[in-house]
Amino acid sequence: MIPSPLLNRPGAVEGGGPDTGVAAHYGDPFREQRFLADGQAVVDLSHRGVVTVSGPDRLSWLNTLSSQLLLGLQPGQSSETLLLTVQGRIEHSVHVVDDGAVAWLITEGSEAAPLAAWLERMKFMLRVEVTDATDAWAVLGATRALPELGDDVLVWDDPWPSTGSGGYAYSTVDDAGHPGRERPWFEYLVPRDGLEAAVTSSGLALAGSLAAEALRIAAWRPRHGFETDEKTIPHELDLLRTAVHLAKGCYKGQETIARVHNLGHPPRRLTFLHLDGSQHTLPAVGSAVLSEGRTVGRVTSVGHHYEMGPIALAVLKRSADASADLLVQDGEEMYAAGQEVIVAPDAGQVVGRATGFLKGPR
Template identity: 55%
Template sequence: MTSPLLTRHGAVAGLGPDAGVPWHYGDPTAEQRALEQGRAVADQSHLGVVTVTGPDRLTWLDSLCTQQVAGLAPGESAELMILSPQGRIEHVAGLVDDGATAWLLTESAPALATFLDRMRFMLRVEVHDATEDWAAIGEAVSRPAADGEPVTWVDPWPGVTAGGTSYAADPTALATTVRPWRLVLVPRASLGAEIEARLESGWTLAGTWATEALRIAAHRPRAAFDVDDHSLPHELDWLRTAVHLHKGCYRGQETVAKVHNVGRPPRRLTMLHLDGSGHSLPEPGATVLGRDDAEVGRVTSVARHHELGPIALAILKRSVDPSTELTVPTDGGPVAAAQELIVNADGFSADRPPKPGPTMKGLLMGKGCAADGGDLPG
């Protein structure tokens, strides 16, 4: 779907996962500053919307996903994942319930709706891909919707929600990171009018260049860019907000528990500070090279930040030394990259249980476990 904002003067269309909405409106640096200061609105109408209705909707979703949502109060926001039986990430969604409908905001709406519809069985739920009817507006605000306001999902990042944990190398690193963010759902037919009303109140427009730059700087993973067929939540520090470690069973839970309790994720998300002396930036998917030009990972997200300069997120092998200087090939030649740790290089979470004794160690996880690479802490 194409946003009506692409007809505005100066609007440049986004590409890839951000196709259909403006990338920027002519001054991406000013747009970032305005968004960071909480006085800009961003068109996020390229996101999908799936609705679930029926009296069993929350308990049913709770049984399928990584998050504890059975007791979600009206207006309360949560983030959840649907995993494969092997614990790989298949779908990510923000969830907010208005008391009658569970609203799921996701980048894989058709596939998620199809999966959920197949899992209904005899339960009293109805699933609908409502993307054609509803659109999201992004605001740098952390406040949930007040009475009478539209359905609003508030991003819990970078906090650690109940039942979650962090794999952060520096647990205090994000404490000073201010990234309030929420998505307001409006009828798609009213998208232009809703944004115009915000502009009349004194706000300005910001494109996805701005939203992505602030997201990357906040170490916030995004499914459309940072997840591949092998991704585990632990590798992306996504147990912060999207996984409840103490809830009931769900698909993929065994892998989540094993990696957290006695294993280690085979890869880790890191932020790269790219050499900005040239003009070339790597594309998402570009190879990351370490010592002796050995391949150690790949770039997943890239942006130019108004203060930090060119930055990226990358998935690296966990064994890569954090002090190693990396390079990334671009059309203009190799670009040097320095690591800013996101996920611990040792692969341990903040609340990892004590290591098992010699009697239990072999029973809990043996060599060759796919989730851990057959690698146990000493």
């Protein structure tokens, strides 16, 4: 982890956990959040990882390894893809943008080295070169295009929440009514030694990671390492809409993707929580979510939105009552929580379960 030089700015308070190394805020989190939402601020994401893949076979190679159709990705075009286990569980989540010669992969900071090492092992005889470029490149986030940074700055344009070609939406609202529409998102790749100059060139204020996280949660946008764990499959987080192509060729984990989508239901579902704002604290990530005294899931992300107040994302069991009021338990503290369903309990089973097969002996 490389501490950001922007931590030297007045009022900067460093974040913790996965957001260590950048500022959580610069003294006024709600003002920063309003500015970021209105396109008047940028957020330092220099703790993110950057991996590059060059060579003539890069896109066809990445296409065979991951969940998204990357063949024909045009220079400057953005995509999102997942690397899955054989069981279809999410191993790496990657933001992809190609410049015509190099595919740039943006990940969580802790994921860059493992991702680069995994890709290196999968090269075989193909004409590709993999580099962990985190030491040389940094990321800035914004809710609008920033022509002030120059025409040659590469930018990843988040496809969320549009349902892409070959994708499928599991949420209870259509694309037009999705709250993610209120949060366009762009991630700019800038030389690490030019990070401060890029912020100055933008002419915008600085917002901290708390502001970015609150807007992400309100947009129902999953984040790797927060909404995911070692068992997560894409269906549970509504990631089939942007990160999976259901009609592409074979890749590791495809069987699970197809089986759950066509014949089954995801065992868990992403949910948005409106938390009781009468308390002066927020529950910790990982806190238990209770329904009628029974644990039905856990809080995965939590924030304080400048308009909605305390909000959270949680991953719940599919069997949890979608209409029930919930409680979040953090040690001795209890927080009332109203749920807004994201992934429907009956999502999946698009084709329907096969019938007529003989059952074997128990």
